[in-house]
Amino acid sequence: MKKIYVYLNAAMGDNLYLLAACRAIKKIKRVDIVFISPPLFVQLAEACPHVSAVWQDNTLSQTQIQQLQQAHAKGRFFDFTNWSHALSPVHMVDSFLAQMGIDALAPDKQLDLNVPPSATHVIDTFYRANKLDEKPVLLVHPNIGHPNRTWPQENWFALTEMWLLSGWDVIFIGSTVNSEANKTMPTAPPAGVINAIDQFSPIETVALMQRAGMLVSCDSGPVMLAGATEIAITALYSTVSSHHRLPFRHGEAGWNCLGIDLACVNGPCARLMSSEMIFTTLLKRPFDTPTQNEFANWCVNSTPFKCLKHFSPPALYSQMAAFILRNTAV
Known part of the structure; x- marks a missing residue:
């Protein structure tokens, strides 16, 4: 079988779309795939059954x-x-496939990751230690990072308190070790929250998602990890459309x-980054490939990042609760 080599120098979420x-x-x-991976994502690439070597x-x-x-x-x-993949008006998986001239059916665009028994054992131990089989479990990924994709920390904390009062166990997940230096996590979660930040590897996080009831996040990395499981996913989007990022399952x-x-x-305003007029009128420079810093801070509203700042915890809680109720009724 012919061998091909694929590479993507980008964050975890983008690499997971490529693995999908x-x-x-x-x-x-009909090829064997050698995946050239940044160090942080080698374990995930090795867990993908469609990759022959990493x-x-x-x-x-x-x-x-x-x-x-x-x-x-x-x-x-x-x-x-x-950059065309991040700004493309189609799903990111479809954008990657289009580069190779492939038009695939939805069942062939799902992320498959084989979770090793060692990762499952780590999560089983964590569940027993925290008595997590007694209540439904919500995973919260309250990342602090790109301004146009960061919900205020006080909002995450308020949302957490609502779910605790609703009888759920809440776990903060995430890592302070990222491929992008400006991303980090809260140092101290609210009372009652189980802090698992920096506790699990990405593949162990997938094992955790296999056990939990729901994930909520603004970041495509954990959302795509969840896409390798059956967990309910709530994801907030600002600069790109949810239709172009939610995982296939x-x-x-x-x-x-x-x-x-x-x-x-x-x-969603990321699409405007490919507009020459926006560059000359807003950025005040000739049209060119956007920088990572521009993408992270991109906002064309007169009130910067209004869409995220003005979305209240009660509004998110009510939508999540209705989502869970619909799933329960099915």
Whole structure:
């Protein structure tokens, strides 16, 4: 079987979308896939059954470098590091597949990750230690990062208190070790919350999601991790549409998901980053590829980040509660 090499220099969420695309790539192109991975995501790539081998991008041997050079010359090396995928008006998995000329069916765009028994054991131990089988469990990912994708911390804390009062156990998840230096996590969660920040690896987090009842997040990384499980997902979106990011599961984009689009009248506004007029009138510079800093701070509203700041904890709680009730009634 022919071998191809794929690479993406981006954050965890984007790499997970590419791993989801590997299912269709392998099936339709009938190839073995070598995934060139940043160090933080090697374990996840190794857990994907559609990837034949994983090479860590910062420890490539001379032999591996030569193989990549030969593959590039033969058109078998695919670098997906391109802003067009983040700004594309289609689902990110579809955007990656389009680069390879693939139009896949929804069942072939799901993220598959094999969770090792060691990760399951870690979570089983955690559940027993915290007596988590007695109540439904909500996972909260209260990241502090890109201003246009960060819900205020006081809002996360208020939402948490509502779910605690509703009889749920609440766990804060996430990591202070990220591929992007400006992302971090709260140092002290509210009383009553179980703090699991920096406690689990990404694949152990998938095992945790297999046990929990619901995840809520503004970040595509944990949302896509959850996409490898059956957990209910609530995800907040500002600069991009939920239709272009929610994971495929059971042959459906957004299965068992509540995608909340908070965009103002100008949004979802990431698409405007490809507008030459916006660059010349708003950024006051010639049109060019956007920088990561511009993407993180992008907002065209006169009140910066209004869509996130003005979305209240009671509003989110009511939508999440209705979502859970609908699922229970099915």
